[in-house]
Amino acid sequence: MRTTQQFSITLPNDMATMVNDKISSGAYASVSEVMRDGLRALMERDAALEKWLREEVVAGHAEYLTDPSQAVPADQILARIKARRTTPREV
Template identity: 35%
Template sequence: MPSAERMTITMPSDMAEALRQTVAGGEYASTSEVVREALRDWTRSRNAELRDLETLRDAIKAGLDSGPGSSADQVFAELRARYADKP
């Protein structure tokens, strides 16, 4: 494990109690272990959200770069004309 840094955090008493109960139940060796796992999960989730946001930004940019758009009325008129003779 890389070097560790001691931090002090403040949380609502119900969260603190949940941490203590989890450790007392033997699921984790310490409250620090619980917090580290929670931060790892948060980091993974945050990184996924950032990737999704970047993908969305890229899609928006691609749409803007693709040229001027068409109005919905125009698109539907073209579709109706195209498929008017089809059974």
């Protein structure tokens, strides 16, 4: 039984150049290796997002449902974020 499946893909020129550059640099031996590594990174990102949603977003929502009076309005949160971005930080 075959454990792989062949695909034919079309990429924009900038992505195709990136793939070829990765192979030319010696980082990868083939287009297939580049694609596999990219898909692994996508799977890791999806798993991290799913974990964040389950562990933090759901928990935060449950906390809000327990005591909605503790919620911070979205406009206040946005103002805090904007203030952080405009205030220089000490290093």
